[in-house]
Amino acid sequence: MVTIENSLINKLTRRLTEGLRSGDQRQCLYVIDEALDSRFSPGIIYTNIISPANVEIGNLWHKGHISIAHEHVSTQISMKLLDHVLDKSTNSLPNGLSAIVTSVQGDGHCLGAKMMSNLLSLDGWKVFYLGENTPADDIARLVIESGSKVVALSVTLDRNIKNAIFSIEVLKNLIDPPLVVLGGAAISENLLEFNEALVVTDPVSAVYKLRKEFCIGAEHLTLNGLLAQIGIKVFEKRKAIGRSQGQLAELAGVDKAYISLVENGKQNLTMGRLLRIAQALDISVSDLLETSSNL
Ligand code: B12
Known part of the structure; x- marks a missing residue:
């Protein structure tokens, strides 16, 4: 599992580096969207994908292989990518600080x-x-x-x-x-x-x-934030036990579309269905409800 994730991260980083090097903002956005679709957290996308790609580009400049103009384009695209990840992620409620x-x-x-x-x-x-x-x-x-x-x-x-x-x-x-x-x-x-x-x-x-x-x-978590976190947990646990959405739906006695909505954080679950999904995943309800990080 970890190896698959690492090789995906390396692949995404390579593609991002190519996109940054050629100043292709659209390609860079595709890469980041793929990382988001693969459920990598903002912290992982920042530190394990965007950061090493920029180190690579910066090093090319430091070695005189690309001009400062190319490096600046890459930095500007990267700033946009960082905001793109922020816009697409679940924000916590304002904490007043x-x-x-x-x-x-x-x-x-x-x-x-x-x-x-x-x-x-x-x-x-x-x-x-x-x-x-x-x-x-x-x-x-x-x-x-x-x-x-x-x-x-x-x-x-x-x-x-x-x-x-x-x-x-x-x-x-x-x-x-x-x-x-x-x-x-x-x-x-x-x-x-x-x-x-x-x-x-x-x-x-x-x-x-x-x-x-x-x-x-x-x-400070919003309802949407909580549902998004439950969705991520259901998705991760389902993948970990090697079940399809259809199989999980059958085990939990719900529609496949319902599982899809839950995993995408779009379904406000009833307690009964939350319990059935937890049982089908062989975990406790509190595991699913435990607020973790959106970082
Ligand atoms: C890209 C780059 C540039 C770009 C910067 C573009 C930009 N606007 O940001 C450009 C080409 C402009 C540049 C210029 C220079 N650079 Co330069 N640059 C780099 C390079 C390749 C990558 C830096 C980078 O963006 N990393 C990605 C970011 C995300 O990583 P990061 O900043 O380390 O941040 C991570 C953590 O440190 C942490 N973090 C960062 N800040 C904070 C803050 C808090 C509060 C917390 C909690 C965490 C945290 O979070 C990040 C994610 O994990 C590094 C080499 C390298 N391998 O790192 C050299 C490097 C930093 N540069 C260096 C030098 C010398 C320069 C120049 C002086 C070169 C020159 N002769 O002009 C100029 C200085 C310009 C200036 N006034 O600052 C040296 C620094 C040497 C030193 N130890 O002092 C390095 C190490 C290259 C080298 N090996 O010589 N550089």
């Missing part, structure tokens, strides 16, 4: 910060995504204006670590200081630790840590 996300001053690498920004949006945060290269004082001003509780900083270039330290220093001195989350290649590759910031290497873990930090939980 806001966060600022940016690359630190001097850093023009923007994809990591954008991934962090979109995953926070997906999790119900109001996000101010500032793009790249933002000076500390301007971040501080926006924290005051917006009342943001979190500032997530992305640092890719080693030479910009000092700018991150400066930003932390400036933010720490505010009357209502935000929690600073630090990530990016320069931080993770140098295994840096900071007393006054939360250091996290990948954006999905960062969102989970913030959930804990701010006690944000399943109460």
Whole structure:
């Protein structure tokens, strides 16, 4: 199962890299839609497909094989892909908290910060995504204006670590200081630790840590979100036990179309049918209802 998933991920990444290299936005969107149809989560699509494809394109530029114009086209398409995944995913209800996300001053690498920004949006945060290269004082001003509780900083270039330290220093001195989350290649590759910031290497873990930090939980899930999660679980479990939709429908005593609607998160199930589907999958109702992550 894991091998099949990995080989699909590798295949999608290769096709995405080709699409990005030739600047073919439509091909890139097809690849991402295929990843979404294959039920890969936004976090997996971001970190295991879009990210390595961009590393490949960036490396081609760094080695002088493609021009900066080609690299910029690829980055712009990738930014659209990140938003496409966000638009197609199930958002949590707003949690009432806001966060600022940016690359630190001097850093023009923007994809990591954008991934962090979109995953926070997906999790119900109001996000101010500032793009790249933002000076500390301007971040501080926006924290005051917006009342943001979190500032997530992305640092890719080693030479910009000092700018991150400066930003932390400036933010720490505010009357209502935000929690600073630090990530990016320069931080993770140098295994840096900071007393006054939360250091996290990948954006999905960062969102989970913030959930804990701010006690944000399943109460922010919408009905549509819950139905989508039940659908994913039914689909995954059915695949894992090797049954077709028709076979599962027969076992549960419902129509095949009903299972299809459930798996697509479009069916508001009755308790009786939820129980029968759970029994047909040989799992408990609470397994199906347990809210997991939409990340
Ligand atoms: C693409 C790329 C570029 C693009 C950037 C396009 C853009 N607008 O983003 C371009 C071509 C413009 C570029 C320019 C430069 N680059 Co460059 N670039 C890369 C490359 C190939 C990939 C970076 C990337 O996009 N990765 C994909 C993203 C998604 O990964 P990521 O940023 O690491 O983010 C992940 C995690 O780190 C994390 N994350 C990121 N931010 C955050 C934040 C938080 C809060 C959290 C929790 C997590 C998190 O989440 C992401 C998913 O897991 C890397 C090499 C590599 N193999 O990584 C070099 C690299 C980063 N670049 C490098 C350099 C030197 C430069 C230049 C100085 C080159 C030059 N001579 O001009 C310029 C600097 C421009 C500037 N002012 O910043 C060096 C950095 C060396 C160093 N250690 O300091 C690298 C490592 C290449 C190398 N081997 O030399 N680059």
